[in-house]
Amino acid sequence: MAMTQFRARALLLTPAGLWYAALLLLPLAVVLIFSFGERSAIGGYAPGFTLEQYANLPARFAAFRNTMTLAPLGTVASLLIAYPLAYFLAVRVSPKWKTMLLVLVIVPFWTSILIRSYAWIFLLGGKGIPALLAQIGLDDVRLLNTPFAVLVGIVYGYLPLMVFPIYVALEKLDKRLLEAAADLGTPPWRAFLQITLPLSMPGVLTGSMLVFILLMGEFLIPAILGGGKVFFVGNALVDLFLQSRNWAFGSAVAVALVVIMLITVALYTRAVKRFGASRDDVGLM
Amino acid sequence: MLDGYADAGNTMTQDHDMTQSPTDTRQTVAEFVGATKRFGEVLAADRIDLRIRRGEFLSFLGPSGCGKTTALRMLAGFESPTEGEVLIDGREVGGMPAYRRPVNMVFQHYALFPHMTVAENVGYGLRQRRPRLPKHEIADRVIRALATVRLDDFAQRRIWELSGGQQQRVALARAIINEPKILLLDEPMAALDAKLRGEMQRELLDLQRSLGITFVLVTHDQEEALSMSDRICIMGHGRIIQVGTPQDLYDRPRSRYVADFVGKANIVEGQIAARHSGWAQAALGNGVHVLVQDEPDDTRTHVDIAIRPEALSLVRRSDPTPAATAALPAMVTHRTFLGDHTEYLLTAEGIGTLQVNAPRAAERVAGGHDVGAYVHVLWPEQTGLVLAADS
């Protein structure tokens, strides 16, 4: 009995376990080993044990700085735009329109981020918004290839990922709680702060974490809209692994990135614990 | 607020008759005046006229969908009447949002805040007061409210750690701590099992008496309404059908609807033969005459007569008929033993189906009646009632 149960469980977990080992642990181990190695003369990796690569990390300071500022900033900006949108969809829209509007939120996901980002090159480029600004007397505004352009691209690309978890949390919120709050003397705006906002925190935290983690690894949007001027760690990795073929240093950069992510996740988990106590619906991580 | 109190002052000198003085806010805590609520096509409340007396325990009783909750929500301020008015303390409250009204509600599924502890839930209403109340006062009152509902030890618990009955007490404490003018209760006992429900009903009654707050309860459980209320307001299809004390409604239902809804009733057709100061001689379908209660100014000749199953009794055909009693020939079709009484269903010639409840004590002495037995149903004089309304 116990044996069959054990076997069944083992059988059920095998695919996930193999997946986990092959696609996560193995590459991580390889990267970790590489990060202590050296660049061979012809590029690629030469075995060794040195901390030289880590000592070199400050050389890529700009990439880390950009990532560590634009990723949180992008997350916050997405959140500020996504929350009202999700609130509107979950609370205000009649059920008739809900599905259609939700589909509209996902539609951009159906085209590649590459194509969508190119559209922004036009919009932010000389003939787009700056041209319009010139008409009202604001000459020489540069938008493309600035951190701002990258931020716009980030918010645009990641908005649905932020909207959905918040939408789900708000949709699940028992509207009678708001009536109870009103009944007990709370005007609507205060009820929002005291009831709606805290109870949608799980969605906010999930969405933020999803977007933040994905942003930390982002390289397409900075490459396209940052025009090689606003580098992310992701771009540094592309460069180190594919162009300069310095695998050892690339690995050290990657390890540093993973460590930063782990710390963030740990902080997130603690935040969730504080907000949601033992509520069972606190997000994906 | 001042308007309401000024009115109250005026009425001090007036007559006490509730039906005469329109703004007697000493006795009337709230009032519906032709209050109507439409949801699109649905008429959820239809010209409701009702005065709620200060300090009373009033129940809205009626089948599902008859508009009980809608009436309650108009008082709470969650719905505003499409037509007509709602007054609290003599003041029209149509434009007053729920959060300003001096009433509190115990919701059907309690609607407790899941992200707060029991104490935080209970103190919520006090924390909303502006200007703010001192922290220690809130804390004291929370402790007292929790003691009132016997949850002293649960202050720091989370909501999901409580049983249904405990959650209900929290909801109750959260409402009464605000000392509302009216406490509204929307089927608060519906989710509890029978035993707990009985307990909570008694506690609720004690609480109402000790606090002196007006309670308005919505229920579709007639026993609950009968056992707890000072007055019951029977509703049907968005309308008020009859308002009265439980005894009133039981003894003097005005319509088939009420007679059926409050307790069980036999309703038979009768032809009025004679009328005399509140009593009527009526001929039943089988020609037998009975003497029943009548409305003084009724002029109809063809009427419905209601009589309670326990007012009737059974004897064998061969037995003598007691004095001042009509005997209706009938045959027993069903017999259900229910412990303290036996429920008989009979077919009476020219009348139709009758139900008779025979107390166990009587059956012990006289013996029961088998299915198929030919019997006389005894109808004592002055026990039936002519129903005033036709529907």
Ligand SMILES: Nc1ncnc2c1ncn2[C@@H]1O[C@H](COP(=O)(O)OP(=O)(O)OP(=O)(O)O)[C@@H](O)[C@H]1O
């Ligand atoms: N928000 C609403 N929108 C549309 N129709 C509604 C709404 N609220 C109530 N109704 C309708 O109004 C009528 C009365 O509803 P109400 O909730 O007052 O009934 P109730 O007597 O409380 O019934 P129950 O015992 O089932 O709770 C019903 O037909 C209901 O469908």
Ligand SMILES: [Mg+2]
């Ligand atoms: Mg209801």
